[in-house]
Amino acid sequence: MSKKAKTAIIPTRSEDFSEWYQQVIKAADMAENSPVRGCMIIKPYGYAVWENIQRIFDKRIKEGGVQNAYFPLLIPLEFISREAEHVDGFAKECAVVTHHRLEKDVNGKLQLAESAKLEEPYVIRPTSETIIGDAMARWIQSYRDLPMKLNQWCNVMRWEMRPRMFLRSSEFLWQEGHNAFETKDEAKEDAYKMLDAYADFAENSLAIPVIKGEKTDDERFPGADITLTIEAMMLDGKALQAGTSHYLGQNFSKSCGIKFQSREGGEDFAHTTSWGISTRLIGAMIMTHGDDDGMIMPPRVAPYHVGIIPIIRDYADSDKILNYARDLMDKLKAQGLCVKLDESDVRTGNKMWGMIKQGVPIRVEIGAREVENGTLTHVRRDLGRDSKTSCSVDVFVNSVNDILDLIHNELFTRALKLRDKNIKNIADLSELEAFFKDGNIGFARMDVKLIEDDDYKRICKDYSLTSRCKPFCDNGEKVLVGKAY
RNA sequence: CGGAGUGUAGCGCAGCUUGGUAGCGCAACUGCUUUGGGAGCAGUGGGUCGGGAGUUCGAAUCUCUCCACUCCGACCA
Numbered sequence: 001m002s003k004k005a006k007t008a009i010i011p012t013r014s015e016d017f018s019e020w021y022q023q024v025i026k027a028a029d030m031a032e033n034s035p036v037r038g039c040m041i042i043k044p045y046g047y048a049v050w051e052n053i054q055r056i057f058d059k060r061i062k063e064g065g066v067q068n069a070y071f072p073l074l075i076p077l078e079f080i081s082r083e084a085e086h087v088d089g090f091a092k093e094c095a096v097v098t099h100h101r102l103e104k105d106v107n108g109k110l111q112l113a114e115s116a117k118l119e120e121p122y123v124i125r126p127t128s129e130t131i132i133g134d135a136m137a138r139w140i141q142s143y144r145d146l147p148m149k150l151n152q153w154c155n156v157m158r159w160e161m162r163p164r165m166f167l168r169s170s171e172f173l174w175q176e177g178h179n180a181f182e183t184k185d186e187a188k189e190d191a192y193k194m195l196d197a198y199a200d201f202a203e204n205s206l207a208i209p210v211i212k213g214e215k216t217d218d219e220r221f222p223g224a225d226i227t228l229t230i231e232a233m234m235l236d237g238k239a240l241q242a243g244t245s246h247y248l249g250q251n252f253s254k255s256c257g258i259k260f261q262s263r264e265g266g267e268d269f270a271h272t273t274s275w276g277i278s279t280r281l282i283g284a285m286i287m288t289h290g291d292d293d294g295m296i297m298p299p300r301v302a303p304y305h306v307g308i309i310p311i312i313r314d315y316a317d318s319d320k321i322l323n324y325a326r327d328l329m330d331k332l333k334a335q336g337l338c339v340k341l342d343e344s345d346v347r348t349g350n351k352m353w354g355m356i357k358q359g360v361p362i363r364v365e366i367g368a369r370e371v372e373n374g375t376l377t378h379v380r381r382d383l384g385r386d387s388k389t390s391c392s393v394d395v396f397v398n399s400v401n402d403i404l405d406l407i408h409n410e411l412f413t414r415a416l417k418l419r420d421k422n423i424k425n426i427a428d429l430s431e432l433e434a435f436f437k438d439g440n441i442g443f444a445r446m447d448v449k450l451i452e453d454d455d456y457k458r459i460c461k462d463y464s465l466t467s468r469c470k471p472f473c474d475n476g477e478k479v480l481v482g483k484a485y
Numbered sequence: 486c487g488g489a490g491u492g493u494a495g496c497g498c499a500g501c502u503u504g505g506u507a508g509c510g511c512a513a514c515u516g517c518u519u520u521g522g523g524a525g526c527a528g529u530g531g532g533u534c535g536g537g538a539g540u541u542c543g544a545a546u547c548u549c550u551c552c553a554c555u556c557c558g559a560c561c562a
Contacts, residue, residue: 006523018556026496037554092560127562161486161560168561221562229562241562280562311521349523356522367521377521385522464558485562 007292008357017236022165024286027357028295031165038163038170042279045358046166048303049282050173054153056205056301057175057277060197066149066177071131073155074122079130082255089222090126093158095170097122124157129223129248129274132178133256140270142261143182147190151177166283167240167485174278180258180270184249187271188226191247194275195228198243206281207298207411208232208288209419210242213469216451216479224274225249231468231480233419234287237441239468239484242284245275283485288415289382295359296381298411299404304340306332306400307360309351311367324371328364331397356381361407362400378403382410423480429455432481436463443468443482451479 009027013020025031030046042050058068074097081087101116125131132150140148153175160170177194181187195212202208210230220227224246232242253259253269262268289296299305308329310321322343329339340360342351355363365377376396380387380403391399422442426432432444436459448470450456460466460481468480 008523022555033554089561156562158561162556162558172562174562244562276562278562309521313520347524348520352521353523365521369521379522388521 008294008353009292012292013235013290018164020292021283021287021290024290024294024357025165028359030282030295033165036170038160040163040165040169040171042173045303046282049285049297049301050279052301052303053205053277053281054175057197057201058153060201061151061175061177064149064193064197065147066151066179068152069150070152070154071125071128071135073125075125075128075131077121077123079134080123082130083223083252085251086129086223086255090158093160094126095124095157095159097124125154126156126158127274127276128152128154128156128176129178129252129272130256133252133258133272136178136180136270136272137253137257137259140180140258140260143263143268145260146180146182146270147186149177149179151175164283164485166286167280169279172279174276177273177275179273179275180253181272182260182262182268182270184271187249187273188247191226191228191245191273191275194273195230195243195245198245198275198277199230201277202230202232202242202281202284203412205298205300206285206288207300207408207415208242208281208284209412209416211469211471211473211480213471213480214476215244215469216448216467219467219469221246221274223248223251225251229469232284232288233415233422233443233482234284234485235290235418236287237422237443237482239443239466239480239482240280240284240287241468241484242281243275243277246273248272248274287485289411290359293384294357296411297359297361299361299408302359302361303338304358304360305337305404306339306362306364307355307358308339308341308364308366309348309355310341310343311348311365313368317368317371320371321366321368325366328366328376328393328397331393332400335397335401337400361404364396380407382407382414426481429453429459432456433459433463436465443480445471445474445478445480448477448479 009020009023011019028045029043031040031042034041098118098121099112099116100118101113102110103113105111136148155171155173157171160168163169179190199210199212202210210232212230215227215229226247228245229241230243232240234240250269250271252272258270259267260270285298286295289298308325310325312318312321325341329341332339359381361381363379370376375390375392377388377390378396379385424435424442424444426435426444426446429450432446435444451467464483465481466484468482470476470479
């Protein structure tokens with residue numbers, strides 16, 4: 001059997017994309033399904049990616065004057081109902097807490113204690129606009145208290161009918177930022193600014209090219225005046241909303257009572273924004289960069305930048321090789337890199353495939369030859385075995401950051417090329433239908449006026465399409481249409 | 486909630502039509518030989534066959550009934 005033809009992930013992307021996606025997660029040991037339907041267990045390797053996302057983005061928003069805080073998981077039902085559109089949008093996916101105690105029945109089985117039924121049920125937060133708005137209403141008295149910029153890293157729950165790991169789980173992790181401003185202009189500007197932060201983060205940290213744009217009316221966040229989005233295209237041509245930012249107008253400030261004394265002495269309602277990114281980004285990374293051998297981690301959020309594999313043929317060399325490898329690891333760590341030296345007692349081949357499936361950006365091999373010559377052999381995950389290179393330890397240590405940048409750029413460029421190749425300009429609705437009828441993948445780009453047509457709704461329904469966004473680069477005159485996750 | 490599948494060892498599956506001692510591959514464990522892109526041989530351990538009820542001398546297999554999961558829709562970051 002030819003080893004070349006063998007892929008680490010079965011099935012391949014072209015054979016069965018959604019099964020491939022599941023298998024990549026499993027092979028990379030990032031997450032698994034939990035006993036609770038719709039909820040996932042994020043394993044250490046997957047969580048490490050999330051921690052890197054948090055670390056990088058948290059630093060960024062703090063530089064922008066945002067402060068972290070924490071608000072309760074449980075939201076009084078009455079809070080959620082304050083904003084009419086908001087409650088309509090989320091009612092169908094709310095998990096509700098109705099009791100605060102369990103008790104044993106006559107058979108010794110646990111049941112809900114009737115005596116402990118809550119007067120007013122709580123909703124497990126699907127998002128926190130209302131409970132944060134309630135606090136802001138108390139905290140903001142004067143224009144001098146504005147702007148107020150708050151963020152929390154937390155979990156939220158939206159009951160899902162069809163969960164998919166990372167992309168759509170009933171419980172997921174995210175950050176939700178909630179900012180309040182004196183004027184409309186400031187708040188709107190903030191919504192755009194946060195979207196820029198997301199786009200920059202997606203492209204420069206995750207190597208995922210995104211299209212910034214505004215959501216059409218039917219796709220807008222419930223309760224928002226304007227919803228902005230970054231849309232990414234996955235390897236199968238489907239769209240994925242990778243981050244959103246909302247200008248909420250005075251909708252929530254009015255329903256939550258966020259008012260302040262203005263400079264003129266009158267009373268005014270604040271203009272608020274909210275903005276979020278979630279663990280979904282990890283799914284986006286998989287479906288943007290992964291290949292038939294598994295994950296390819298974008299270097300800037302990779303749990304390990306470099307994986308070192310000692311190659312021991314003769315146990316007499318073992319100490320020599322391991323010490324050499326440890327020295328290298330120390331040198332790399334001294335540069336702030338994350339390094340994994342695999343000293344485990346498994347076969348070399350298996351170690352290599354393990355690193356390939358986990359998508360470690362650079363793999364370094366060290367055997368007796370390297371120790372002898374003061375060199376090492378390194379391979380780029382994005383380019384595969386053909387990129388195998390030997391050089392001295394010093395050369396590698398001095399160039400490793402450049403190599404990581406090259407990998408980042410390669411991943412970004414690949415994704416960008418694929419995306420742009422799969423955006424098709426469409427003149428009218430019959431062309432739109434023909435495009436998706438022919439089984440084409442990707443986005444259709446067409447005049448935004450066409451979405452008013454009743455036939456547009458039918459085509460969307462027939463081909464499970466949605467309006468993804470009105471890209472800024474088209475001045476809001478065009479709309480991107482595609483299948484979405 | 487509709488439509489379609491699947492539940493048998495940690496994972497992937499066969500066996501079911503035609504009822505008769507629970508199987509295979511991978512993984513694990515032991516030993517020897519190996520080791521630069523998934524090693525070979527020999528051996529070992531591991532199961533309420535998704536749950537319950539029924540038919541039968543006998544059920545993984547037939548009948549009924551729950552349950553869970555996956556995929557395709559509707560809802561959505």
